[in-house]
Amino acid sequence: MAVSSVSAIGIASPANRARLLWALWILAAIIGGLGFLERLLHGDQATDFSSYIPWGLWVAAYIYFSGLSAGAFLLAATIYVFRIRVLEPIFRLSLLLAAVTLPMGLLLIGFDLGHLERAFLVIIRPQFHSMMAWMVWLYTAYLILVVVMLWSSYNSDRPGRDPEAVTKDRARLRVLAMIGIPLSIGFAGGVGALFATLAAREFWHSSLFPIFFLVGALTSGTALVTAVVAWQWPSRDAAWKDLVTLLGRTVLVLILIDLILELAEFMTPSWYQIGSFYELTRYVLFGPYWYVFWVVHLLLGVIVPIVLLAKNRSPVVTGVAAALVAITFFAVRLNLVIPGLVTPELRGLEQAYRDPIGNRLTFAYFPAWFEWQVLLGAIAFGVALWYVLIRLFPQVLPSPAQSSEVGQ
Amino acid sequence: MDRRSFLKVSGLIGGTLGAADLLTIGDALANPNADRTASLPVLDRVKAEPGEDVLIRMQRELVRAMNKPLEKRRWGMIIDTRKCVACHSCTVGCIMENKLPPGVVYRPVIDQEIGSYPNVSRRFLPRPCMQCDNPPCVPVCPVKATWKRPDGVVVIDYNVCIGCRYCITACPYQARTFDFGQNWDHNAAHGNDGGLALETCRKYAQEPSFEYGTTWSRSEGVIPKSPVGNARKCTFCVHRLEHRQLPMCVTTCLGRATLFGDLNDPATLVSQQAVRNNAVSLKPELGTEPKTRYLL
Ligand code: SF4
Ligand code: SF4
Numbered sequence: 001m002a003v004s005s006v007s008a009i010g011i012a013s014p015a016n017r018a019r020l021l022w023a024l025w026i027l028a029a030i031i032g033g034l035g036f037l038e039r040l041l042h043g044d045q046a047t048d049f050s051s052y053i054p055w056g057l058w059v060a061a062y063i064y065f066s067g068l069s070a071g072a073f074l075l076a077a078t079i080y081v082f083r084i085r086v087l088e089p090i091f092r093l094s095l096l097l098a099a100v101t102l103p104m105g106l107l108l109i110g111f112d113l114g115h116l117e118r119a120f121l122v123i124i125r126p127q128f129h130s131m132m133a134w135m136v137w138l139y140t141a142y143l144i145l146v147v148v149m150l151w152s153s154y155n156s157d158r159p160g161r162d163p164e165a166v167t168k169d170r171a172r173l174r175v176l177a178m179i180g181i182p183l184s185i186g187f188a189g190g191v192g193a194l195f196a197t198l199a200a201r202e203f204w205h206s207s208l209f210p211i212f213f214l215v216g217a218l219t220s221g222t223a224l225v226t227a228v229v230a231w232q233w234p235s236r237d238a239a240w241k242d243l244v245t246l247l248g249r250t251v252l253v254l255i256l257i258d259l260i261l262e263l264a265e266f267m268t269p270s271w272y273q274i275g276s277f278y279e280l281t282r283y284v285l286f287g288p289y290w291y292v293f294w295v296v297h298l299l300l301g302v303i304v305p306i307v308l309l310a311k312n313r314s315p316v317v318t319g320v321a322a323a324l325v326a327i328t329f330f331a332v333r334l335n336l337v338i339p340g341l342v343t344p345e346l347r348g349l350e351q352a353y354r355d356p357i358g359n360r361l362t363f364a365y366f367p368a369w370f371e372w373q374v375l376l377g378a379i380a381f382g383v384a385l386w387y388v389l390i391r392l393f394p395q396v397l398p399s400p401a402q403s404s405e406v407g408q
Numbered sequence: 409m410d411r412r413s414f415l416k417v418s419g420l421i422g423g424t425l426g427a428a429d430l431l432t433i434g435d436a437l438a439n440p441n442a443d444r445t446a447s448l449p450v451l452d453r454v455k456a457e458p459g460e461d462v463l464i465r466m467q468r469e470l471v472r473a474m475n476k477p478l479e480k481r482r483w484g485m486i487i488d489t490r491k492c493v494a495c496h497s498c499t500v501g502c503i504m505e506n507k508l509p510p511g512v513v514y515r516p517v518i519d520q521e522i523g524s525y526p527n528v529s530r531r532f533l534p535r536p537c538m539q540c541d542n543p544p545c546v547p548v549c550p551v552k553a554t555w556k557r558p559d560g561v562v563v564i565d566y567n568v569c570i571g572c573r574y575c576i577t578a579c580p581y582q583a584r585t586f587d588f589g590q591n592w593d594h595n596a597a598h599g600n601d602g603g604l605a606l607e608t609c610r611k612y613a614q615e616p617s618f619e620y621g622t623t624w625s626r627s628e629g630v631i632p633k634s635p636v637g638n639a640r641k642c643t644f645c646v647h648r649l650e651h652r653q654l655p656m657c658v659t660t661c662l663g664r665a666t667l668f669g670d671l672n673d674p675a676t677l678v679s680q681q682a683v684r685n686n687a688v689s690l691k692p693e694l695g696t697e698p699k700t701r702y703l704l
Binding site: 040130 | 496499510511513517518519521533535547548550551552568569570571572573577578579580581584586587588590592594595630631636637638639690
C-alpha cells in the first residue's frame with residue numbers, strides 16, 4: 001500500500017513511473033535490509049522502547065498488518081461463502097493480499113522478540129491460558145488455510161482441468177472459506193483480547209476492545225483491497241467502475257461504524273472528566289502526539305475519506321480515499337498500543353531509578369530511526385512478496401479478455 | 409547493643425556473606441534442596457535474646473524454614489516505610505548481587521512527595537516484586553516460562569523465555585524489566601575518572617550472575633545468551649536462600665526496614681508484622697494478593 005500512495009502523485013509517463021517505483025523500492029529494501037541486519041546482530045538495542053514501555057512501533061505495526069490481513073480475508077471469505085456475485089472478481093485478490101500482509105506483521109513481531117530463535121516453543125510447549133499462545137496457534141492455522149485456499153483456487157482453473165474436478169475444487173474452497181471466517185474473526189478479535197484481558201492496564205482493559213479490533217480489521221482490510229483494485233485492476237471498464245464504487249461505499253459504511261465504536265470506547269469512560277481513563281484519553285487527544293489522532297487519524301483517515309467517498313464517483317478518487325484509510329489506520333493502532341503504557345503504574349516510579357545509559361527506565365517513547373527502518377524493510381518485503389505472487393497467480397488480476405471465473 | 413554482641417553480629421553477617429564463596433552453587437530451579445545444611449554453626453554461638461538485631465532473628469528463622477520441605481515454606485516480605493530512609497542501599501545491593509545491566513532493576517525505591525510547601529512530607533516505597541499469590545504475570549506467558557514455585561516465589565526460566573514482554577505489560581507493579589543486552593561500559597566513561605570507570609564497567613560486564621542457582625554469563629549476539637533478551641524480575645534471592653543467606657536487600661537495608669521470612673511459620677517476624685493494622689498491600693483491589701506488604 002506504500003506503492004498505492006505513490007500512485008496518487010500521478011506521474012505522467014508509465015515508464016517513468018515504473019522507474020521511480022523501482023528506485024523507491026530498492027531504496028526501501030536497502031534501508032530496511034540494513035535494519036534487519038542490525039536487528040539480527042545486536043538485538044533490540046537500538047530501539048527506543050524500554051522496560052517501562054515494552055511494546056512500541058513494531059507491535060503496533062504487527063496488529064496493523066494482521067488486521068489488514070484479517071480484513072482482506074474476511075472480505076474474500078464472505079464473497080465466496082455468501083456468493084456475492086458482483087464482488088466475485090476480487091475474491092482472489094483479497095485472498096492474496098491477506099496472504100501478503102500477515103507475513104509482514106509476523107516478521108515484525110518476530111524481530112520484536114528477545115529470543116527469535118525460541119519462537120517455536122509456542123508450538124511445542126504452549127500455555128493455552130495465554131492469549132498470545134492462542135494468537136500464534138490461530139495465525140499458524142490461518143496461514144496454512146490461506147495457502148491451501150490459494151492453491152485450490154489456482155488449481156481449479158488450470159487449463160484442461162476436467163469440469164467435475166473443478167466443481168469439487170470449488171466446493172472445497174467454500175468449505176475452507178467457511179472455516180476461515182470464524183478463524184479470522186477469532187484472531188482479529190483475539191489480538192484485541194490480548195490487550196483487553198490485562199487487568200493491570202486500564203486503557204486496554206475494556207470489553208469493547210476486541211470488537212473494536214475486529215471492525216478495525218474489516219475497515220482497514222477492505223480499504224486496502226479497494227485501493228489496490230482502483231490502482232492495479234487491468235481493465236478500466238464500466239464493470240471496474242461499479243466494482244470500485246461498491247467497494248468505496250462499503251469502506252464508507254465501515255469507517256462510520258468504526259467511528260461510532262471509537263466514540264463509545266473513549267467517551268464512555270471519560271465523559272465526566274474524572275478518573276485515570278480520562279487522563280489517558282487526554283493524553284491521546286492533547287498529549288505530545290496529539291497530531292497522530294487529530295491530523296493523521298481523524299483528518300486524513302476519517303474526514304477526508306468520508307468527504308471523498310460520499311461526494312465522488314471517480315474510481316481514482318475512491319482509490320485515493322481508500323488508500324488514505326488503509327495507511328492512516330496505522331495511527332489508530334499506534335494510539336491503541338502506546339497510550340496503554342505511558343503512565344507509571346506506581347506514582348513516582350519514573351523518578352525512582354533511572355538509566356542514563358540505555359534510557360530504558362523512562363516513560364517517554366518515540367520510535368527510533370532503527371524501528372522505522374525495520375518497518376520500512378517489512379513494507380519492502382511485503383511489496384516484493386506481492387509483486388512475485390501476482391506473477392505466480394496471474395488470475396488474481398484478470399485481463400480484460402477473461403470473464404469472471406469464480407463461483408458457480 | 410554492647411561490644412560483645414556487636415562482635416557476634418558482625419561475625420555472623422560476615423560469616424554468612426563469606427559462605428557464598430565457599431559453597432558451590434547448585435541449580436536452585438532443578439534441585440531446590442541442593443547444598444542443604446541443617447544449620448549455620450555460627451548461629452549456635454548467638455543466643456536469642458530480647459531486643460536483638462532483627463537480622464539475627466530473621467537469619468535464625470531462615471534456617472528453620474529451610475529445614476522444611478520447599479512446599480511448606482511461603483516467603484514474604486514486609487517493608488516498613490517509616491524506617492526507610494531512601495538510601496537506595498537495597499537497590500544497589502540487588503544490582504550488585506544479580507549483576508543487573510542498565511535498564512534492568514528489581515527494587516527501585518520510589519520517593520513520593522506528599523503535600524505542598526510549607527506542609528510537605530515524603531514517603532519512601534521500595535518496590536521489589538510483590539511475589540503475588542495470584543500473579544497476573546504468570547498466565548499470560550505463551551510458553552510457560554514463568555510460574556509460582558511451591559514456596560510462593562514467582563520465577564522465570566531464562567532458558568525458555570522468548571522475550572515477548574507480555575508479562576511485563578501484565579504486571580500491575582511494573583516489577584518486571586527487560587534485558588536489552590546493554591552494559592555499563594557503553595557510554596560510561598566521562599570526566600577525570602573515565603578510564604577507571606570504563607575498566608570497572610568492563611569487568612562488571614564479565615561477572616556472571618547466580619540467579620536461580622545457575623551461573624549466567626550474559627551476552628548479546630545473533631543468538632543472545634540469556635538473560636539477555638529475557639524478562640527479569642526480583643526472585644527474593646532464592647539462590648541465596650539455598651545457602652541460608654537472607655535476600656541481599658534485607659542485609660543491606662540501613663534502616664532495618666525490610667523484613668523477610670516464612671509466612672507459614674506463625675512465630676516469624678514477618679508473620680507477626682503482616683497482620684498489624686497498619687500493614688497494607690499495593691493495589692489490593694486487583695486481587696493479586698501480594699506477599700510483599702508495607703507498614704505505613
Ligand atoms: S517475556 Fe518471557 S516470561 Fe514474559 S511472557 Fe514472554 S516468554 Fe513469558
Ligand atoms: S509483582 Fe508483578 S512480577 Fe511480581 S508476581 Fe506480581 S505480577 Fe508478577
